[in-house]
Amino acid sequence: MRVAHSCALRGAPLACRPGQPLRAGRRSVQVFAKKVADGPKVAIVGVTGAVGQEFLRVLHERDFPYSDLVMLASARSAGRTYSFEGQEYTVQALTEDSFAGVDLALFSAGGGISKKFAPIASAAGCTVVDNSSAFRMTEGVPLVIPEVNPQAMEGMKYGKGGIVANPNCxxxxxxxxxxxxxxxxxxxxxxxxxxxxxxxxxxxxxxxxxxxxxxxxxxxxxxxxxxxxxxxxxxxxxxxxxxxxxxxxxxxxxxxxxxxxxxxxxxxxxxxxxxxxxxxxxxxxxxxxxxxxxxxxxxxxxxxxxxxxxxxxxxxxxxxxxxxxxxxxxxxxxxxxxxxxxxxxxxxxxxxxxxxxxxxxxxxxxxxxxxxxx
Ligand SMILES: NC(=O)c1ccc[n+]([C@@H]2O[C@H](COP(=O)([O-])OP(=O)(O)OC[C@H]3O[C@@H](n4cnc5c(N)ncnc54)[C@H](OP(=O)(O)O)[C@@H]3O)[C@@H](O)[C@H]2O)c1
CATH class of the missing domain: 3.30.360.10 (Dihydrodipicolinate Reductase; domain 2)
Structure with missing residues (x-):
């Protein structure tokens, strides 16, 4: 499902220009939205960080289908807003209740946060992709580079719980x-x-x-x-x-x-x-x-x-x-x-x-x- 274009090639709004931080509070024009009724509800944990911001750019670039987005960070960032594909989202403070109804969570808020909240998310039926080192060497947690070992996560699906670890950069x-x-x-x-x-x-x-x-x-x-x-x-x-x-x-x-x-x-x-x-x-x-x-x-x-x-x-x-x-x-x-x-x-x-x-x-x-x- 790889898509060969980028935000820049498609004339995407400034708020989604590759390499630039997404601007809090800036409203972008509706372009190529991939909000679909039958897609997963996706949470981004650590959305204000370097990787969290890149998640947004990559989701947009690859037309990743989603039915809704939940933006999560620390209590310090709660209330901040981001525009994404024509819609305004308010950052919420991460809590144990953040994953109710969420199908898929992309975590990038550090190992301590992942250790505590990824199992909570998984138990709520949310499948976690974790960027931290918290679970990389855990038996039973696949550590996956899709071009190299996609078979390690065979049978896993969003909305079913479970954790997949992203290797170190x-x-x-x-x-x-x-x-x-x-x-x-x-x-x-x-x-x-x-x-x-x-x-x-x-x-x-x-x-x-x-x-x-x-x-x-x-x-x-x-x-x-x-x-x-x-x-x-x-x-x-x-x-x-x-x-x-x-x-x-x-x-x-x-x-x-x-x-x-x-x-x-x-x-x-x-x-x-x-x-x-x-x-x-x-x-x-x-x-x-x-x-x-x-x-x-x-x-x-x-x-x-x-x-x-x-x-x-x-x-x-x-x-x-x-x-x-x-x-x-x-x-x-x-x-x-x-x-x-x-x-x-x-x-x-x-x-x-x-x-x-x-x-x-x-x-x-x-x-x-x-x-x-x-
Ligand atoms: N940078 C990379 O290239 C890279 C590569 C691979 C893996 N990683 C991993 O990805 C993770 C994040 O890295 P980063 O470079 O994006 O760091 P970063 O720019 O410092 O961002 C950290 C993020 O974590 C959030 N956070 C901090 N404390 C929190 C809390 N108590 N509850 C909820 N959210 C909290 C921050 O929110 P606030 O803004 O509210 O503080 C921010 O969104 C780390 O585990 C890192 O090892 C990073």
Whole structure:
């Protein structure tokens, strides 16, 4: 049910322009509404956040059918209004009663909120797609990238309860690129180095990067509220908590989630996750060791055939994917596809990947999962 257009292509109102925050209180013109009597009643939990706002844009872009929308956030945002497809919605404070009559909920309000409210929603017959890490490794909860393992959620439907987890953004972006190669030659070992954008840490982090950049250029003292370090004109190890083995949680998510999604415990994975002062899309340098031989040509053919992957791999022009190429785009971009010359055989490749983690790394993937529930 993929729809190839975007808000911009269809002349959608300013309130739904890709890449811009939806404006609270702004009334938009009725265009291409997909409000249908027999669609699910959909709740968005965390609608005021970076991912919540992207949910709205993606639902619109993909003509997702719904009979009604419920916009939920903290009590701080209750009463705020958003226009969506010609109708005004008032944000309600999330409570235990929020899910009565709701068929499908897209959660992006943090792990603690999901832990408490997703089971409540599910018990009320609402099927949950959860963007947080709360249930990703829970036995019986499918962890799904629709292009990779849709079979994991087979038989689930909206209005029946249950939780589907959206993988971590770095995992989704890596596996969109690596899965076709894995299917072609079986990955034995994967070494991932990430260059992660501000948007992965939410709306407030994006605002802090912008503010710090202005302050640095104006020679003013740097405000640090979200991260403990200056972010503008700097980079640092990912801000997720450290674990006992010296890896941070973001790195361990890559390891554990990949194994669950592929259903393969014996794949070796290591990673180093870094925050870079990029606004919106993550980049990842990935070194792969395969069980079988794979040439550059075979790798490019496998990548080209995979849905949701675009290739930018022009060696002559030194033109490869950048975060800006990927920003506000659905696809994950892959380039720098080359044989690993540190190996004597044809069982190693290096690739470079960029993906918009608010889109494919969060909202788009979740809405694609929701489409599988229709
Ligand atoms: N950003 C990404 O790229 C990304 C990618 C994958 C997964 N995620 C996950 O998605 C979730 C949200 O991320 P984000 O980047 O959108 O964060 P964000 O911009 O900080 O937004 C957080 C949202 O949660 C809501 N919220 C906070 N406390 C709440 C409460 N007590 N009750 C109800 N709602 C509450 C906020 O509402 P108020 O405005 O009312 O405070 C806001 O809507 C996190 O679990 C994050 O790990 C994010």
């Amino acid at each position: 770095s995992t989704i972006i890596a596996l969109m690129a690596v899965t076709p190669l894995h299917r072609a030659a079986k990955v034995k070992r994967m070494v991932v180095s990430t260059y992660q954008a501000a948007s992965g840490a939410g709306q407030a982090a994006m605002e802090e990067l912008e503010q710090q950049t202005r302050e640095a250029l104006d020679g003013k003292p740097i405000t640090t509220n979200i991260f403990p370090f200056q972010y503008a004109f700097n980079l640092f190890s990912h801000n997720s908590p450290m674990t006992d083995n010296g890896y941070n949680e973001e790195e361990m998510k890559l390891v554990k989630e990949t194994r669950k999604i592929w259903g393969q415990d014996d794949v070796s994975i290591t990673g180093t996750c870094i925050r870079v002062p990029v606004m919106r899309a993550h980049a990842e340098s990935i070194n792969l060791e395969f069980e079988n031989d794979i040439s550059e040509e075979e790798a490019l053919a496998a990548l080209a055939a995979f849905p949701g992957v675009s290739i930018i791999n022009d060696r002559a022009a030194n033109r490869f994917p950048t975060p800006l190429d990927a920003s506000n785009k659905d696809d994950v971009y892959v380039g720098r596809v080359r044989r690993d010359i540190s190996r004597p055989d044809s069982k190693g490749l290096d690739i470079f990947v960029c993906g918009d983690q608010i889109k494919k790394g969060a909202a788009l993937n979740a809405v694609q999962v929701a489409e599988l529930l229709l």
